[in-house]
Amino acid sequence: MLSIVKRxxxxxxxxxxxxxxxxxxxxxxxxLLFFILGDSNYQPQIATYDMNEKFVTELENHATVIEESExxxxxxxxxxxxxxxxxxxxxxxxxxxxxxxxxxSVAALKAxxxxxxxxQPAQNELIIDYVYETxxxxxxxxxxxxxLGVISFFFVFILSGMSFVRERFGQTLERMLMTPISRMDxxxxxxxxxxxxxxxxxxxxxxxxxxxxxxxxEGSVALCTLVMILMAxxxxxxxxxxxxxxxxxxxxxxxxxxxxxxxxFFSGLIPIDTIPFGLGNLCxxxxxxxxxxxxxxxxxxxxxxxxxxxxxxxxIVFIGVLFLANVTALKKYRRL
Amino acid sequence: MKIEILEVDKSFKKQKVLEQISxxxxxxxxxxxxxxxxxxxxxxxxxMMGSIPTDGGSVxxxxxxxxxxxxxxxMGYMPQNEALYEELTTWENLKFFAGLHQMSRKAFEENAxxxxxxVDMTKCKNKLVRDCSGGMKKRVSLAVALIHQPRLxxxxxxxxxxxxxxxxxxxxxxxxxxNEGTTILVTTHVMDEVTQCDDAALLRNGRIxxxxxxxxxxxxxxxxxxxxxxxxxxxxxxxxSSC
Numbered sequence: 047m048l049s050i051v052k053r054x055x056x057x058x059x060x061x062x063x064x065x066x067x068x069x070x071x072x073x074x075x076x077x078l079l080f081f082i083l084g085d086s087n088y089q090p091q092i093a094t095y096d097m098n099e100k101f102v103t104e105l106e107n108h109a110t111v112i113e114e115s116e117x118x119x120x121x122x123x124x125x126x127x128x129x130x131x132x133x134x135x136x137x138x139x140x141x142x143x144x145x146x147x148x149x150x151s152v153a154a155l156k157a158x159x160x161x162x163x164x165x166q167p168a169q170n171e172l173i174i175d176y177v178y179e180t181x182x183x184x185x186x187x188x189x190x191x192x193x194l195g196v197i198s199f200f201f202v203f204i205l206s207g208m209s210f211v212r213e214r215f216g217q218t219l220e221r222m223l224m225t226p227i228s229r230m231d232x233x234x235x236x237x238x239x240x241x242x243x244x245x246x247x248x249x250x251x252x253x254x255x256x257x258x259x260x261x262x263x264e265g266s267v268a269l270c271t272l273v274m275i276l277m278a279x280x281x282x283x284x285x286x287x288x289x290x291x292x293x294x295x296x297x298x299x300x301x302x303x304x305x306x307x308x309x310x311f312f313s314g315l316i317p318i319d320t321i322p323f324g325l326g327n328l329c330x331x332x333x334x335x336x337x338x339x340x341x342x343x344x345x346x347x348x349x350x351x352x353x354x355x356x357x358x359x360x361x362i363v364f365i366g367v368l369f370l371a372n373v374t375a376l377k378k379y380r381r382l
Numbered sequence: 383m384k385i386e387i388l389e390v391d392k393s394f395k396k397q398k399v400l401e402q403i404s405x406x407x408x409x410x411x412x413x414x415x416x417x418x419x420x421x422x423x424x425x426x427x428x429x430m431m432g433s434i435p436t437d438g439g440s441v442x443x444x445x446x447x448x449x450x451x452x453x454x455x456x457m458g459y460m461p462q463n464e465a466l467y468e469e470l471t472t473w474e475n476l477k478f479f480a481g482l483h484q485m486s487r488k489a490f491e492e493n494a495x496x497x498x499x500x501v502d503m504t505k506c507k508n509k510l511v512r513d514c515s516g517g518m519k520k521r522v523s524l525a526v527a528l529i530h531q532p533r534l535x536x537x538x539x540x541x542x543x544x545x546x547x548x549x550x551x552x553x554x555x556x557x558x559x560x561n562e563g564t565t566i567l568v569t570t571h572v573m574d575e576v577t578q579c580d581d582a583a584l585l586r587n588g589r590i591x592x593x594x595x596x597x598x599x600x601x602x603x604x605x606x607x608x609x610x611x612x613x614x615x616x617x618x619x620x621x622x623s624s625c
Binding site: 048049050052053056057058060061216217218220221222223224225226227228379380381382 | 431432433434435449450451452454455457459461463464465466467468469470471474477478479481482483484510526530
């Protein structure tokens with residue numbers, strides 16, 4: 047088993063580009079996400095009609111304000127002038143018309159909220175409460191657990207799946223099994239070898255996210271790392287298992303969307319209890335669910351080991367089941 | 383180690399690949415399995431190693447029935463394609479397979495140096511396999527098959543793509559191993575190779591059509607060309623090759 051671990055590390059040592067891709071590609075993607083989802087300091091454009099002077103003056107501190115003297119036709123007006131929001135008042139109260147839901151309208155709403163807050167208690171106040179998040183968090187912060195989980199899972203899955211396909215295809219697997227090594231040692235060595243690389247990747251990603259990108263982690267960073275490492279090990283096993291169904295590298299690539307995309311659905315991006323027909327229960331079959339849920343609890347809710355252990359156990363059970371499945375699948379190459 | 387193959391059948395998806403194969407390969411001989419590509423040579427090798435099950439019949443090596451994991455530590459297998467790790471050097475490849483056989487470091491280093499000399503790869507031992515030529519890979523692959531000093535060698539087309547000078551050197555080494563008691567089974571479709579062997583069996587369309595010592599087989603042909611044996615039985619026209 048140890049010789050397989052050594053061999054895998056030796057292989058990657060001689061293949062610097064793969065190692066670079068494993069360690070730096072996730073950082074690159076994360077950084078990009080950070081900038082895309084981060085605060086852009088966008089100045090929303092808001093049109094007002096018949097609002098009092100005090101409100102407009104305050105609003106000008108938060109947005110570009112265009113005062114209209116006539117009530118415009120809302121939908122048409124917003125679309126043609128590139129205005130983010132129209133705000134007016136009538137007997138019912140204050141109306142806000144937005145074109146569609148996107149980050150610009152969020153910015154516009156925020157500007158209006160801020161104005162309302164500043165004018166306390168003048169206008170009808172909007173109260174928005176978050177249980178765990180402050181509204182100052184940017185989107186990467188609140189979804190960080192999804193991206194950390196999915197990105198590290200994705201890269202490790204490709205690495206282990208591909209190398210296993212190549213090993214089947216190049217018949218080195220057959221040759222390896224023509225020695226007295228047991229099937230359990232083969233899978234064990236494989237999982238451990240790539241697992242070590244994956245663990246290294248997890249540590250690099252989490253340290254980078256927390257200390258360079260300044261991602262907010264409510265709970266313990268060490269616990270996050272542990273969850274990430276467990277998730278990486280399950281990614282290695284999933285990769286090895288999927289490679290059984292792929293006859294060549296192309297087919298392995300074709301499996302990527304089949305395996306990865308459904309897992310993203312269950313990673314916490316969509317609240318699981320809103321998924322209809324009980325399909326949400328499928329989450330128990332996806333290793334990312336266990337990892338991402340645990341990460342969410344640590345990073346967003348600041349939970350500790352005592353609260354997240356069921357998800358850690360879930361991850362470990364998953365790794366165990368996959369391990370046995372892989373050992374059994376090797377029977378195709380040697381009966382003993 | 384003596385190999386006894388008894389009435390082995392094997393088919394893949396209804397197509398019969400091997401039919402009622404019975405062979406006895408004596409200990410300490412070089413045995414040649416001769417046949418066109420697709421005649422079932424590699425399948426027979428795989429069955430002998432226990433990597434695929436038979437549909438019927440049995441294989442016994444020494445006195446142990448196949449499959450048996452301990453048996454594999456006495457066997458050296460060289461597959462048709464190189465089956466080496468491209469990202470590792472020649473030396474690292476040898477070391478990995480020696481590790482799987484749980485060889486001691488000292489035994490490995492001694493044997494590896496000796497083998498690299500025989501296959502003429504000593505100078506390139508720290509070269510990545512990725513950067514080696516086809517012939518070089520073949521030689522490394524042979525060295526890997528021999529690294530744990532097996533008593534039974536299964537070589538699937540070992541000298542294809544190896545130049546004549548080196549081929550002679552390799553055959554010399556194989557004969558030396560035979561004299562030390564190693565049983566060697568070689569498959570080939572190159573007729574010249576047969577003359578280097580002690581015994582031969584001719585495989586066609588999954589059946590053994592002739593089997594004897596090489597000398598006697600050559601004696602049966604009109605012009606000393608062993609290839610003639612494939613044309614001497616009248617089946618050849620009627621059957622054609624299967625695919």
